[in-house]
Amino acid sequence: MAILSYNEITQKKVIVYNNEPYEVLSSHVFRMQQRKPVNQTKLKHLISGKVLEISFHQSETVPEADIGKMQATYLYTNRGESWFTESGNPKNRFAFPENAVHEKVQWLVQNAPVEVLLYNDNPMTISIPIKVELKVKEAPPAVKGDTATGGDKKVVLESGASITTPLFINEGDILRINTDTGEYVERVEKA
DSSP, X not given: OOEEEGXXXXXXXXXXXXXXXXXXXXXXXXXXXTSOOEEEEEEEXXXXXXXXXXXXXXXXXXXXXXXXXXXXXXXXXXXXXXEEEETTEEEEEEEEEHHHHHHHHTTOOTTOEEEEXXXXXXXXXXXXXXEEEEEEEEOOOXXXXXXXXXXEEEEEETTXXXXXXXXXXXXXXXXXXXXXXXXXXXXXXXX
């Protein structure tokens, strides 16, 4: 297990803090006048999704978490739990609390492939592609004269997520979505 000094605790790293795995969402090293430098971080707990703001000082170190990966398939979300199964091993089924993975699951359709991050061989959270392609399930028709407001409308995707798109998007179109920002990127296929 690698030991990270205070200035190596950077975005996207997974560290062990208080014996728990956290993903570093952001880090900013700065120095107040006449004082030693500090790294201000935002850490997201891999299981609960809770975010902490922690400052690491020059003398502090933390271990980098030993994270494994497993290919899995998204099954469904029901009663506050999102269920998955290991690819190639359908008997290995597991769930996460829906609120811990909602930000990612909203972009998934049934049987979508995901990568599961493991900590001490236990599933912690899921990782999905930055861009996904989803079909538009519901799109209000574009109304003449709407363009004065900038020309956006809300559509519902097959995964159930709602996003803002340009007016020319219709039901049945396949869209590319940025899962990090939740924004429409482009239309891949016209219905």
